[in-house]
Amino acid sequence: MDISAAVVKAFRDKTGLPMMECKKALVEAGGDEEKAIEILRKSGAKTMAARTDRETGAGRIAVYTDPKKGVSAMVELLCESAPVANTDEFITLVNALAEQLAAGPGAKTAEELLTQPFPGKSGVTLKSYYDDLVNKIREVFRLTRLVRIEGPCGVYLHHNNAIGVLLPIEGDNTELGKDICMHVASMKPQALAEADLDPAVVERERNLIVEQVKEQGKNKPENVIQKMVDGKMKAFFAERTLLGQPFVKDAAKTVAQVAEEGKIKIKQMIHWVLGNG
Secondary structure, eight states: OOOOHHHHHHHHHHHOOOHHHHHHHHHHTTTOHHHHHHHHHHHHHHHHHTTTTSOOOEEEEEEEEETTTTEEEEEEEEESOHHHHTSHHHHHHHHHHHHHHHHSSOOSSHHHHHTSBOTTOTTOBHHHHHHHHHHHHOOOOEEEEEEEEESOEEEEEOTTSSEEEEEEEESSOHHHHHHHHHHHHHHOOSBSSGGGSOHHHHHHHHHHHHHHHHHHTTTOOHHHHHHHHHHHHHHHHHHHBTTTSEETTEEEEEHHHHHHHTTOEEOOOEEEETTOO
């Protein structure tokens, strides 16, 4: 079948794929664009299947809050290069994933979320948009993390889209929740509270401190040594836990004190750094 150059060019503009691939697909489909698109998708899927071991060192984090439903969501979508992560189409996709996760029925896995509708695009699923974009760009994409929180939640996304924080709270002071999210992004606590730290890490630190204190405090009574150990462990917890850290906006108070004064209780800390999932 003879396909005119004008038809091929129009189809190429629609798909963003190379002219020769577009012409070959149109010829195979007998000029039917929908069939040609399916042919291109299958061909692209075969190409990308051979590239799955490529490193995805770039991408974006997106957050979305649905004020009507009182639901917040955060997703991480990785790709191979920063230029692709900064394209309008990639940004549209990652933002749509976060919006649908919050505003839709929810999803436990990437696969489940991708089967859902693309917000604001009738007849388009997230997967079809995702697959078409992968086929067009020919980079590996990975939807690596997603989380959905129902109820009041502090939300913060850093301007570079590489750091995102959600803080589910009890209470309705979400503005304070956002301030504490910004504190998390800046101070990088390892855990919400002492009980959330890895017990092995805590035990190892305590043993090191005991050795140091005994060396420094030779001939001191055991109760004095114990007080010294307790003091150093208190400093250890204050440095590594969100609730124990001095609040960045008021270092005279801990985050726990600020939260109590603001009549909120922090239930959980979700702190993502791009690619560190």
